[in-house]
Amino acid sequence: MSSHPSSSDPSGATSSAFQRLHAQVQRWVWTQGWKELRGIQEAAIAPILEGTHDVILSASTASGKTEAAFLPICSRLADAAGGSVRAIYVGPLKALINDQFERLDGLCTGLGIPVHRWHGDVSQGHKAQLLKSPAGILLITPESLEALFIRQGSSLVGLFSGLEVIVIDELHAFIGTERGCQLQSLLHRLELTLRRTVPRVGLSATLGDMSLAAEFIRPGGGAKVQLCNSTAGGGELLLQLRGYRRRAPDARQLASSEDDSNRGPGGPEPADGRPEDEHDVGAHLFKTLRGTHNLVFANSRANVELYADLLRRMCEEARLPNEFFPHHGNLSKELREEAESALKAKQRPVSLVCTTTLEMGIDVGAVQSIAQVGVPPSVASLRQRLGRSGRKGGPAVLRMYLQEAELTSTSPLPDQLRVRLVQSVAMLDLLLTNWFEPPASGAYHFSTLVQQLLSLIAQHGGVKAGEAFLALCHQGPFARVARHDFASFLRGLGQRELISQSSDGTLLLGRVGERLVNHYSFYAAFASVEEFRLVSGGRTLGTMPIDQPLFVGTYLIFGGRRWRVLAVQGDEKVVELEPAPAGRVPMFESTGVGGVHDRVREQMRSVYASDTLPRYLDARAQELLTEARATFRRWRLSERAIVASGRQVHVFPWAGDAVVHTLALALRAHGLAVETLGPVLSVEGQQSDVESALRALVAAGEPRAESLTRYVANMALEKHDGFVPEELLARDYAARYLDVQGALRAAQQVLQ
């Protein structure tokens, strides 16, 4: 909560909307020293007080969205009786719930509204107390809400009989995900249990397509959702993209060879084998960020560790206290919180090197600048990262670091085209025009349907198939699943013993289903991997995937420091570490399916075809872009989309990953060996083979997309996909990751 309101409306705190707040709430606003309410807070009062419509409040981080929702909500709850929970707040993070608990407690104490939090770290005692005398506001995670349905199914009505509103925070973190689908289902099931609708309030960072968000919070009724947007525009942006030339690949392979980790104390660079380019990027980061507060987004956990270690050693060499700390999902809560509070305190210079962990949610205060090392995963994510800088009226500062291969006579065409650099330029262009990707849509979420069906059975002790279809599919979040598909879905679950059917047709939990539901891991809609716990001197540093080969004597970089493995306790899944002078960056498990949007690839084509050099490029980046454009022209790629080079044929559909992936499967279906690198498909063979395969694709018209999934190695990507019948899984995969119509259009254009 900020004590510096920025609204320009001088009548804010005495406006007619403000006058509608409960007298005690008005008093609380005054005691905060606020001179006026912010725009979003003002706008939210009327629709939330009315309590007849769903509402979305969207505004940038730290704009007072929580207060915007809860000033009117608390005004309504101030004189409400106990006996039932009156408002539910659903948040995606335990840390966020703890934050909001502290903030709301101040407002609610004076109003006599009890505030309860409920998540995995909350004691049984507190939970029992709420169950005994339910009242006020409940702050909860989707997983704990799931647990309530399964474990307290019969007391749900009593708990929530007087429920007036449901608040969903960080809406954008839920839209298009399994977890978001789970939440939609739980909220719908709650309304079915209460036999009435309960108005929903969604809080979100600014969203591109508000209709998607509206449809998310009220499936089937998005048009009636009231939208409150903050009008605050983006401030000034200072931007630089820096290019680096990577050493030739074979030189790099030598440098990172096997015995690297046993080389002992690291000498001056690059003697311990790090490629020169990472060191150059690190040196510039060190020089520019040292002495101030910054966030460095490094894309992968391995890169976070690499740069955190590199920057820490640069501090040591300069005889400075360390200013650079890593932050990612495998680091222990303690290490992460230490890093966050060091940055937030601003008592000494601190920069955090992070993955997506600091994109949202946790408040680390204002930072001087943002660094992005490597291609950002999406324009939307880049925008979110940029939102972390330039809060106090000053300009936002973004530095991007891009490494491109040093070319040799044998460099493949995609390398010569420097697709990473060009993609980054394209994404910056789109960012500057205020475009960003909409959230994913189109998935069937069968994995979450498995979870929700089992949960529904557990809640009621048993359920008729027809009732389950009505509750989950017909008007629920799985509306795209038709009745006959639901029937084959149920047969599949029956065969796999997740469910069984009693003589009167009631669905019950089967042997396997019983086991699943009775384990606490069932409450989450997403899967998790088994991991080792890394410990040193009795302190937990974090976790590592269990398939990582860790044995006594292995050197490791973790938490931005260097370690040697002292002992591995396989039974307890604990690895003991001691500080060491040498180390190597570990591999983390990864499961990526890309998702570059059509629009980004179209923009890339424009970047290649253009002659102007963006002013934000440094000299090296200009040089690299000029080389890339020369290659583009030499191969006449503005006139043709298919070229032969040596024994390979390259196809340029200039479309997003769904189209590229679909074309790759279609070519594979014709027996061709295909590899993709970013926007380019590289095919072994003759150009005539590729052309006739594409012609066959076009002539066949729109093939059933699912038939192409025969060439996908593994379609079971979500938690319970292993229980879903193959045919349905194929349909879900096609809906998520393929674009048949786009691929047909692209094939026609390539053949022209």
Added chain:
DNA sequence: GACCTGCTGCGGCTTG
């Protein structure tokens, strides 16, 4: 060529 999120009951122990 990736990233992140979440979690209960109960047995066995100590302590008042």
